[in-house]
Amino acid sequence: MSTITPPLQSDGATVAGGASPEPAKSAPPRNRLYVLDGLRLIAALGVVAFHWTGVDIHPSVWGKAPRVLMPHLHRFGSYGWLGVQLFFLISGFVICMSAWGKTPRQYFTSRVVRLYPAYWVGVLLTSAVINYWPTTRPDRQHMSISDVLTNFTMLERPMGVTEADGVYWTLWIELRFYLLFAILAVIGLTYRRVVAFCGIWTIAAVITGAFPNNDFLNSITQPEDCPYFIAGMALYLIYRFGATPMLLGIVGFSWLIAQNRIHITEGSYEYEVAHHLSWPVMATLSGAAFLVMLLVALGAFDWVRWKWLSVAGALTYPVYLLHQEIGWALIRWGREHHMSPKPLLLCCLAVILLLAWIVHKYAERPLSRLLKRLLDSPSLTLPRLDPPVRRRA
Template identity: 70%
Template sequence: MPVRDIASAQPDRPAGREPRRPRLYVLDGLRLIAALAVVSFHWAGVNIHPEVWGQTPQTLMPTVHRFASYGWMGVQLFFLISGFVICMSCWGRSPRDYFTSRIVRLYPAYWVGIIITTLVVNFAATVRAARKPMSISDVLTNLTMLERPLGVTEADGVYWTLWIELRFYLLFAVVAVMGLTYRRVLAFCGIWTILAVITPSVDSKLMDTVFMPQDAPYFIAGVAMYLIYRFGVNPMLLGVVGFSWLYAQNRLHITVGSYEYEVHHNLSWPVMAAISAAAFLVMLAASMGALNWIRWKWLTVAGALTYPVYLLHQELGWAMIRWGRDHGIAPFQLLALCLAVILLLSWLVHRFAERPLSALLKRLLDGAKVSLPKSDPPVRHG
């Protein structure tokens, strides 16, 4: 894609909607890859729950485990995609449309996932013995998606990433409310990068919560890649993406410790850096139009299923694995069976719960008109 004149191509005024562009099927494909990577990590990479398989996955299937132990990096790919998509889906929309779209996107499938996971955790005989049943109060708190800041255990451990997504949406709302333009979004990327970089040295819990130094480079790079997709590639945007990747590698040294605890062995930094670089390069290629030849229609369905798959796969997957193990199903056949069940259940959730609930919630939010008085009425005395 040719370099464009920055001064003429990126106006300061909020841009209206352009004619609808062809769907980026590659994003659906990348969502699928990210989801399957995370699934593989929790089913075959995690060694801290030997009660699921009866022994550690590393002992049971060492070759699969070796690859699956890096599956957690699918989360970083999700964050890259999220940064890109948030810009793409909200450009030219009003602030109200922005908030409505984010609520409708996150909550309906999440609520269904909470219900299903709670039933599994509280009532499935094959659930991990180490997991305590959830109280009604915990379930209700989880419905807000604010369970982590409120100090309540997530219904499913994978939901920790949703709190990060929610914070990103709130942070991006700052520029979305002003109206999205090239210069404003680029300034947002630069200011967030600076604040995220200095946050660890400030030792402020509030700044750490708001600016998310561990995860910021992925969102920032995704946003910059959308600017490349919309306005064309230029040295400034490539610099933002490149710096974000360099910054992300620095943070890998910090984040990898928790995952090494889960897999019970060291992870290779060169492998992690290579996976991260591949994710950045593929997303960059997509933003520059190099992957527009990917137009497989089935990816649309696959992309729609990734969110329910992510929400449902861990606790339910572990329960199914333990059931299959108790019934003598071989490990690889059991993995295939569990994946098939999760995909089918995810399709049912998407088709019969997420879609109608999203449509209903959107109608309710679009129809809600909140009018506030311009000023407080005068107080009468005596």
């Protein structure tokens, strides 16, 4: 997912609260971390590879099982789902960075403006393809008007409604992280508060994870996914204030938990790829994501200044939103016209990238500006006192 992260800039603002002393290091300069845009692109392409070449339970897409049609690509794509974990790591880092020094209202506005405009367009386009494109999967349930409208809330999963696109399940995870992080946004972010938040969340998730049948507690603490968000927040503290044994310990401890949680999630992915997945490969790729993000936090990639990465980063979210169902429809169409797998994959990727650029430029950006103006309107400010009662004659 992430798919699904805010603009990658450090605000360099004064820390709110002031009660807890911060480590003696000035805030980093207001430079865009281009390397995070590149990592988001890598994560997105990994997820695309998983759905287009790794998933083996929809034979109607390719007309033949991908493991038979393209065995080498299938073995690689089978592990592309780990891009989601990289998205979550980046999300924890960037949310902490973008919320530092912001008011709760600014935090709320930034999340809504970042997530919803492209998502609304993605829901409409994907639903249109599912309902009206002749080469969509025959086993795909059509979207009713009520389903589409419910999807607009991004709360379709807890409301028991089918997502327009299966990849949207990660957005519900992100939303719950944002709601938890809102606690810090309200009281003000400081070094000590973020560290305490990481520790409390880790303990709560481990405890509630021991009770897998308690859906309520598990939906709040998210024991399978929280290690990535927690590590991301600690990594931002390293980036902003410098490495300490405590912060490095949080990152390392989070990875230890994450590699264990892979055992819980691997079953569903093995079902989708229709074969066994290697734990050493999964743990190595997960560890590599943690290591790369640690190097980012330590400044090892500050030399990366390729401006084209900002464009790639901007397209990542629309690509994530559009690639699965629309991509499968394109693949099915290409196979019906006897296209071979590798050229078809390249053509589909080009189409999705072009569509993502169109959505970003002509829908996401103008809608985001409009939505931000609406949310920043003084008319939406809550009054300090109750307004006078309107008495009717």
